[in-house]
Amino acid sequence: MTRFRLSLSRAPVDEPVLAQRPFDLLCLTMASVLVVHALHLPWWLTLTLALVLTARWRQRRTGGRNAPFWIKLPLIGLLLAVVISYYGTLFGREPGSAFAVGLLVLKMLESEHRRDARVAIAFACFGLMSALLFDQGLAASFVVALGLVPAVATLRSVEEVDPQSQPLRRQLLPVLITLLAAVPLAAFAFVFVPRLSSPLWGAPTADKSITGLSDRMAPGEMAEVLTDDTPAMRVTFDGTPPMNESRYFRAYTMTNFDGQSWSPDYDGGSRAPGTLEGEARFNYEITLEPTRQRVLPVMDMPVEAPSDARLRGDRTAEADHPVDEVYRYHASATTDYRLDASIDDRQRRQALRLPDGVGPHARELAAGWASQYGNDHLAIARAALTMFHDGGFRYTLAPAPLGRDRIDDFLFQTREGFCEHFSSTFTFLMRAAGVPARVVTGYQGGYWNKLGSYLLVRHADAHAWSEVWLEGRGWVRFDPTGAVRPERVSLGAAAAAAAGNSSEGGLFDMAWLRNARDHWDVVNQWWNQAVNGFDALRQEGMLQPFGIRRAEVGDLAVILAVGCALLVAAALGWAMFQRREGDALDAWMQRLERKLARTGVTRRIGEGPRHFFARAARSLPGQRNALERLSQLYLRSRYAFDEPPPESLSEFRRQVKELKVRRVVK
Amino acid sequence: MPPAGERIVAWAERRLPSLTRMRRREPLPIQLHRRRIYIVPTGFGVGFSLLLAVMLIGALNYANNAALMLTCLLGAATAGSMLVAFRTLNGLSVGGLRAGTARAGELIRVSLDIAASQRERMAIRLDVADREHVVVVIPGAPATIEFALPTDFRGWLSLPRMRLHTRWPLGMFRAWSWLNPDNPVLVYPRPEALGPTPFEPEGDADRGRPRAGDELASLRDYRPGDPRRQIAWKLSARHHGLLVKDLEQPAPKEDWRLDWDSMHGLDDESRISRLARWVDEAKDSGRRWSLRLPDGYFDIAQGDEHYHRCMTALALRP
Incomplete structure (x- = not known):
C-alpha cells in the first residue's frame, strides 16, 4: 500500500x-x-x-x-x-x-x-x-x-x-541522538579552543558572598560555615597522606583583636615569610572550589609557595587573583618544623597586644598563671589547655549567645562553644599571661575518600586554632578545641558534631549513603579537574607528549581548524555515503554497464537487459560470444530464482572481470 | 539590486550554472546528488551563529568551561544539522509527471512525484508558481505534489524552473537544488468565444423534412387519409372543421464533418480556435464528428479518446 x-x-x-x-x-x-x-x-x-x-x-x-x-x-x-x-x-x-x-x-x-x-x-x-x-x-x-x-x-x-x-517521545529522541552525535566535535573544539590567559573584561563579581572562611573571626559567627556540607577543596597526596591529627590547612593568621573579632595583620602580612627549618615531607595537590578570595589554604607548615602565589610573613599563601573558578595548585608541607626562631620587637608587641577593658577576669586568671610559672611559657599554655579540658567546657555548634564581654562571658558564664570560642579565648589568655600568641583559621581534618584516594575537605571542616611563640621553638600550634573534644581533631568535624548532635551525624554515618557520597564526590572531582580546571595553563602543557613544550594560541588554532576539518570531512563522508540499491548481482551488472559505457554502449533508461546485451553485442562484434554468455547468465540468475544462487553470481562476477573492452574512438 | 550585486549574480550564474536557476533542461526523472545540491545558512542560522560567537567569547572571558562546553555542543549540533539538511535532499528522485487537460488561458493541474529509496525525508519543500509545497517523503512511497500552472498558448508548455529545498532539521541551513525538467505538458487551443455552427453535411437529401414523432409541431386542416388518432378532437369541436395534430420527431443529431479547408478567409489560428470550439460543442452535445486537418484525418467517432486525439492534433498545429 x-x-x-x-x-x-x-x-x-x-x-x-x-x-x-x-x-x-x-x-x-x-x-x-x-x-x-x-x-x-x-x-x-x-x-x-x-x-x-x-x-x-x-x-x-x-x-x-x-x-x-x-x-x-x-x-x-x-x-x-x-x-x-x-x-x-x-x-x-x-x-x-x-x-x-x-x-x-x-x-x-x-x-x-x-x-x-x-x-x-x-x-x-x-x-x-x-x-x-x-x-x-x-x-x-x-x-x-x-x-x-x-x-x-x-x-x-x-x-x-x-x-x-x-508522539512527543519521537520528537525528543532524535534530538538526544543529534546532541550525542555532536559530542565528539564539541569535545574536540572544547579542548582546542584557545583559552584567554586574561579576561577581556571584568569577571563577574560575587553579589552574595559564598560561605567559607572569612578574613575576620568573631566567636560564634562561623556557625553557618560549620554546618555547610559542600566541598571546600580536595587534596591528593603524593605518597601516604598525613594522619588526621596533622591535617591542618592554614588560611589566615589573625593578630589583631578589637574585643569583638580577630583580623589579620595586613601590614605584617607583606613581610617576607619567616624563616622555616624543616624538610618537606608531604607533596600534595589541592583543587580549591571558588572562594572569591585570594588566600589559598595550605597544609601546615608550607615549605614553599604554591605556583602563582606567594607566602606572606605568617606563612599563609596568597594568589595573584581572587579564586573565582576552580583552582588547582601544588604545594609541599612539613609537620616537623621550627618557624620564626626569633621575632623582632614589633612582632612581639603585636602578638601581645590586647584591647583595653576587655576580659578583666580573664586577665586576672592569666596573671595568676604568669606569676605561678614565670617565664615557662609552655607550662602556661599547658595550664590553659588543662583548664579547657577539665573546666566543664562543652563543644557545641549551637552555643548560648555571648554578652558584651565575649571573653569573660565565655570563660565564666556559658562555657560552651566551638573552635572559634576556644581559640579566641586561649589566645587572649596567652597574651594576657605575656605569651606571644595568634589565632589561625583554616581547615582541619577532612574526609578520606578511599575510592578516589583523596581528602575531601568540606566547609564544615573549617577550624580555628592558636599558635604560641615559644622561645627557641618558634610558633607552636596549640589547639584548645582538641582539649575540649579530642574527636574534633582526631576524627573530624562530622564526628565532633555527631557527638553533640546525634540526629544529623547518624544519617551521615549510614554506610550506603557514605558509599554513594563517595562515588558522587569522585565524579564531581573528576569533572572539576578534567573540565572546569582545564585552563589556559593546562592547555599550554597539553601537547607536551607530542613534543610541543608550550602550545601557543596559533598552534592551538591550527590544530583546532585541522581537527574540525577532519571531523567534518568524516561526517561529510557519512552524509555522502549512499547505499547502492539492489543486491550483488545488480552491483556487478552496474559495473558491467560502466565498462560498456566506456565503449559507447550506454544502457538507455527503461531498456531491458536482453535488448541491452543484444545491442552491445551488435556494436562490439569482437565480444559477441562473451556478451551472449553474460546475457544468458544474467537472465538466468535474475529470473530463474528468487535469489541469485551464489555459484552463478560468482561466475557472472568472473566473466564481468574477464570481459576486455577497448575504448572506441568515435 | 545594486549593479555590483547584479554583477555577482551574473558571474555566479556563469560559473555555477546549477547553483542558480540557469540549470539546463533535463529529462525526468531527476536524481538529486551532491553535485547539484547547494546549501547556505538561513537568516536564522546566521543570527544563531552570531549568538554562539557571543556565547563563546563570554565563556572564554569568564573562563567558564561548562559554558564553553555547552557552546561547543550547540555549535557542533548546528554543524551537524548542515549535513542532515544535505542528506535530506541527497538521493531524492523527482519524476512521475502527470498533467490534467486545460485549454489555453485556463490553469493546468500538474503533479510530480518525489521518491526516496532510503530514509524518511522530512519537510521537503518545492517552490513552484509562487507557492511553496511541503511534503514528507517516505521510502518506497513517493509523495505527490500537485500544483496549477497558468497557460497562455496552445501547444507544449514547459514546466517552469522549480526549486526543491529544505530547512530540515533546525531551520539554520537551507539546502536546495534547481529543477528544470525537459518534460512539457500539453495545452489545448483556446476555443473561439462566438462563431457560426459548422457547415451542413453534404449530400443529406432529407434534411429539413419532418419525420413522424411524438412531439406536437402544429395543427392543420384535415386532409383525407390522415390517421384518426391524429385528429385533435377537442379542439375540432370548437372549430368549423377537423383539425389534425401534425406530429414531428426531432431529427437525429447530424454527424459533423469538420474540415480545415472548408473555412475560407481565416488565418490558421482562427481556424484552430473555431475547430476547437466545434470539437468541444460536438463532444458536449453528444454528436459524432470527424476532423480533417492538412496533415491528418480523424475519422468519424465520438468519446473522450477521440476528443483528446483531435484536440492534441489541433494543439500541435504549427
Missing part, C-alpha cells in the same frame, strides 16, 4: 501560525530555563514567572492568541521595577539574569509565529548558558545540557510538516 501525504500549500509571504506541538515544546524550553535559574532567583519571582508561563500555555491551548500590548508593556515595566527594587541595579550577574529570564517568559506572550519561536529559542540557549555562570558543577551542567533537548526539539518541530502527528 502506498501512503500519500497531501501537500500542504501555503503562500510564502505570510508566516504560518505556530502549531500546538512546537508551542508546547517552546513552553517546555522556557520552563527548563526557569528551573536552571530557580536556585538564585528570589522564590517569588520564579513562582510568578512559572504562573505566567502556565497561564499563557493554557490560554493558547484554548485557542487564545497574542496578548495585547496593554498587557505586555506594563508587565515588562513591572519586571524592570521589581528587579531594580530587589537588587538595586539592573547590571550584574544576578539582576541581569533575573531580568533576562523574566523577559524570556514574557516573550512567550507574543510568540505566535515561527519567527518568534526561533528567536525565543536562540535567547533561551543564551539563558541556559548564563545559568552556568552561577554554578558549573557536574549536576548543574548536566541539568543545563538537558535543557538543550526541548530547545532543539522546538526548532525541529517548527520545521516539521505535521508536528502533531507524532
Whole structure:
C-alpha cells in the first residue's frame, strides 16, 4: 500500500501560525530555563514567572492568541521595577539574569509565529548558558545540557510538516541522538579552543558572598560555615597522606583583636615569610572550589609557595587573583618544623597586644598563671589547655549567645562553644599571661575518600586554632578545641558534631549513603579537574607528549581548524555515503554497464537487459560470444530464482572481470 | 539590486550554472546528488551563529568551561544539522509527471512525484508558481505534489524552473537544488468565444423534412387519409372543421464533418480556435464528428479518446 501525504500549500509571504506541538515544546524550553535559574532567583519571582508561563500555555491551548500590548508593556515595566527594587541595579550577574529570564517568559506572550519561536529559542540557549555562570558543577551542567533537548526539539518541530502527528517521545529522541552525535566535535573544539590567559573584561563579581572562611573571626559567627556540607577543596597526596591529627590547612593568621573579632595583620602580612627549618615531607595537590578570595589554604607548615602565589610573613599563601573558578595548585608541607626562631620587637608587641577593658577576669586568671610559672611559657599554655579540658567546657555548634564581654562571658558564664570560642579565648589568655600568641583559621581534618584516594575537605571542616611563640621553638600550634573534644581533631568535624548532635551525624554515618557520597564526590572531582580546571595553563602543557613544550594560541588554532576539518570531512563522508540499491548481482551488472559505457554502449533508461546485451553485442562484434554468455547468465540468475544462487553470481562476477573492452574512438 | 550585486549574480550564474536557476533542461526523472545540491545558512542560522560567537567569547572571558562546553555542543549540533539538511535532499528522485487537460488561458493541474529509496525525508519543500509545497517523503512511497500552472498558448508548455529545498532539521541551513525538467505538458487551443455552427453535411437529401414523432409541431386542416388518432378532437369541436395534430420527431443529431479547408478567409489560428470550439460543442452535445486537418484525418467517432486525439492534433498545429 502506498501512503500519500497531501501537500500542504501555503503562500510564502505570510508566516504560518505556530502549531500546538512546537508551542508546547517552546513552553517546555522556557520552563527548563526557569528551573536552571530557580536556585538564585528570589522564590517569588520564579513562582510568578512559572504562573505566567502556565497561564499563557493554557490560554493558547484554548485557542487564545497574542496578548495585547496593554498587557505586555506594563508587565515588562513591572519586571524592570521589581528587579531594580530587589537588587538595586539592573547590571550584574544576578539582576541581569533575573531580568533576562523574566523577559524570556514574557516573550512567550507574543510568540505566535515561527519567527518568534526561533528567536525565543536562540535567547533561551543564551539563558541556559548564563545559568552556568552561577554554578558549573557536574549536576548543574548536566541539568543545563538537558535543557538543550526541548530547545532543539522546538526548532525541529517548527520545521516539521505535521508536528502533531507524532508522539512527543519521537520528537525528543532524535534530538538526544543529534546532541550525542555532536559530542565528539564539541569535545574536540572544547579542548582546542584557545583559552584567554586574561579576561577581556571584568569577571563577574560575587553579589552574595559564598560561605567559607572569612578574613575576620568573631566567636560564634562561623556557625553557618560549620554546618555547610559542600566541598571546600580536595587534596591528593603524593605518597601516604598525613594522619588526621596533622591535617591542618592554614588560611589566615589573625593578630589583631578589637574585643569583638580577630583580623589579620595586613601590614605584617607583606613581610617576607619567616624563616622555616624543616624538610618537606608531604607533596600534595589541592583543587580549591571558588572562594572569591585570594588566600589559598595550605597544609601546615608550607615549605614553599604554591605556583602563582606567594607566602606572606605568617606563612599563609596568597594568589595573584581572587579564586573565582576552580583552582588547582601544588604545594609541599612539613609537620616537623621550627618557624620564626626569633621575632623582632614589633612582632612581639603585636602578638601581645590586647584591647583595653576587655576580659578583666580573664586577665586576672592569666596573671595568676604568669606569676605561678614565670617565664615557662609552655607550662602556661599547658595550664590553659588543662583548664579547657577539665573546666566543664562543652563543644557545641549551637552555643548560648555571648554578652558584651565575649571573653569573660565565655570563660565564666556559658562555657560552651566551638573552635572559634576556644581559640579566641586561649589566645587572649596567652597574651594576657605575656605569651606571644595568634589565632589561625583554616581547615582541619577532612574526609578520606578511599575510592578516589583523596581528602575531601568540606566547609564544615573549617577550624580555628592558636599558635604560641615559644622561645627557641618558634610558633607552636596549640589547639584548645582538641582539649575540649579530642574527636574534633582526631576524627573530624562530622564526628565532633555527631557527638553533640546525634540526629544529623547518624544519617551521615549510614554506610550506603557514605558509599554513594563517595562515588558522587569522585565524579564531581573528576569533572572539576578534567573540565572546569582545564585552563589556559593546562592547555599550554597539553601537547607536551607530542613534543610541543608550550602550545601557543596559533598552534592551538591550527590544530583546532585541522581537527574540525577532519571531523567534518568524516561526517561529510557519512552524509555522502549512499547505499547502492539492489543486491550483488545488480552491483556487478552496474559495473558491467560502466565498462560498456566506456565503449559507447550506454544502457538507455527503461531498456531491458536482453535488448541491452543484444545491442552491445551488435556494436562490439569482437565480444559477441562473451556478451551472449553474460546475457544468458544474467537472465538466468535474475529470473530463474528468487535469489541469485551464489555459484552463478560468482561466475557472472568472473566473466564481468574477464570481459576486455577497448575504448572506441568515435 | 545594486549593479555590483547584479554583477555577482551574473558571474555566479556563469560559473555555477546549477547553483542558480540557469540549470539546463533535463529529462525526468531527476536524481538529486551532491553535485547539484547547494546549501547556505538561513537568516536564522546566521543570527544563531552570531549568538554562539557571543556565547563563546563570554565563556572564554569568564573562563567558564561548562559554558564553553555547552557552546561547543550547540555549535557542533548546528554543524551537524548542515549535513542532515544535505542528506535530506541527497538521493531524492523527482519524476512521475502527470498533467490534467486545460485549454489555453485556463490553469493546468500538474503533479510530480518525489521518491526516496532510503530514509524518511522530512519537510521537503518545492517552490513552484509562487507557492511553496511541503511534503514528507517516505521510502518506497513517493509523495505527490500537485500544483496549477497558468497557460497562455496552445501547444507544449514547459514546466517552469522549480526549486526543491529544505530547512530540515533546525531551520539554520537551507539546502536546495534547481529543477528544470525537459518534460512539457500539453495545452489545448483556446476555443473561439462566438462563431457560426459548422457547415451542413453534404449530400443529406432529407434534411429539413419532418419525420413522424411524438412531439406536437402544429395543427392543420384535415386532409383525407390522415390517421384518426391524429385528429385533435377537442379542439375540432370548437372549430368549423377537423383539425389534425401534425406530429414531428426531432431529427437525429447530424454527424459533423469538420474540415480545415472548408473555412475560407481565416488565418490558421482562427481556424484552430473555431475547430476547437466545434470539437468541444460536438463532444458536449453528444454528436459524432470527424476532423480533417492538412496533415491528418480523424475519422468519424465520438468519446473522450477521440476528443483528446483531435484536440492534441489541433494543439500541435504549427
